Every structure is written in C-alpha cells, then in structure tokens.
Amino acid sequence: xxxxxxxxxxxxxxxxxxxxxxSVVQNMNQNRGIMMNESHKSKGLHLMxxxxxxxxxxxxxxxxxxxxxxxxFTWQTANVYRISGWVRNRIDGxxxxxxxxxxxxxxxxxKTIKKGSPFSRISNVSIYEYSEPRNYTxxxxxxxx
Numbered sequence: 001x002x003x004x005x006x007x008x009x010x011x012x013x014x015x016x017x018x019x020x021x022x023s024v025v026q027n028m029n030q031n032r033g034i035m036m037n038e039s040h041k042s043k044g045l046h047l048m049x050x051x052x053x054x055x056x057x058x059x060x061x062x063x064x065x066x067x068x069x070x071x072x073f074t075w076q077t078a079n080v081y082r083i084s085g086w087v088r089n090r091i092d093g094x095x096x097x098x099x100x101x102x103x104x105x106x107x108x109x110x111k112t113i114k115k116g117s118p119f120s121r122i123s124n125v126s127i128y129e130y131s132e133p134r135n136y137t138x139x140x141x142x143x144x145x
Contacts, residue, residue, distance in 0.1 A: 073117035
C-alpha cells in the first residue's frame with residue numbers, strides 16, 4: 001500500500017521534471033529569439049533566409065493524454081518550433097492537433113509529440129497532411145469538442 005509520503009514524493013519528483021521541461025523549453029525559445037506568446041512572423045522563411053515549404057497537418061494522439069498537461073506540452077512544443085494551429089481534447093479521450101509550419105519544424109514538432117510529455121503515455125499517433133496551407137496565425141489551446 002502506498003503511503004501519503006510516497007505519493008507526495010512522487011508528485012514532487014513529477015513537478016520537478018515538469019518544471020525542468022518548462023525551463024528547457026523557455027531557454028530554447030530565448031536562444032532562438034522567440035517570445036512564448038509570439039506567433040511566428042517569419043513563417044515560410046528558413047532561418048538562413050532561404051524559402052522553405054509550409055506544411056499543414058492534422059494529428060490525433062491516443063493514449064494517456066488527457067488530465068496530464070498534454071495540451072500545454074503541445075502548446076509549448078509548438079512555440080519552440082514556431083508552429084501555428086491549435087490543440088484540444090476530444091470526447092473519446094484522445095487529443096486533436098492542427099499544426100502548420102515550415103516542413104522541418106513540423107517534422108521536429110511531430111517527433112516531439114510522438115515522444116509525449118513526462119506524464120503522458122502515447123499509444124497511437126495518426127497524421128493527415130493537408131494539401132493546402134490552413135493559414136493559422138498563432139497556436140492556441142482550444143476547449144474540448
């Protein structure tokens with residue numbers, strides 16, 4: 001049987017892991033010159049000034065992804081990789097993501113989402129690529145559908 005002190009220790013360790021992840025994300029943003037709430041104004045331009053193809057995807061993530069901070073993790077990850085779009089919980093327990101950004105940034109974003117947040121457990125990720133840009137201007141956390 002788990003004691004209250006064990007639960008407290010687990011919660012504290014998880015909080016430290018989450019805080020560490022948040023600090024890493026914020027440092028990455030600062031190193032790239034991105035503010036946390038800033039939409040990516042350079043969308044469509046590579047950091048070296050060469051045009052890069054925009055990619056828009058629709059993602060459904062299944063597993064233990066609700067009530068574990070996964071939408072916030074997705075929002076943070078989107079800010080790191082200059083992704084615009086949205087994330088929301090679905091009634092079936094999955095999380096739905098619409099994301100748009102430079103092809104290489106989308107690739108890294110999806111790779112990170114597949115790994116999941118420290119508290120999530122990903123069982124399946126379905127990805128659909130849109131044929132046309134969706135023209136999102138920021139990344140937001142939406143209410144459940």
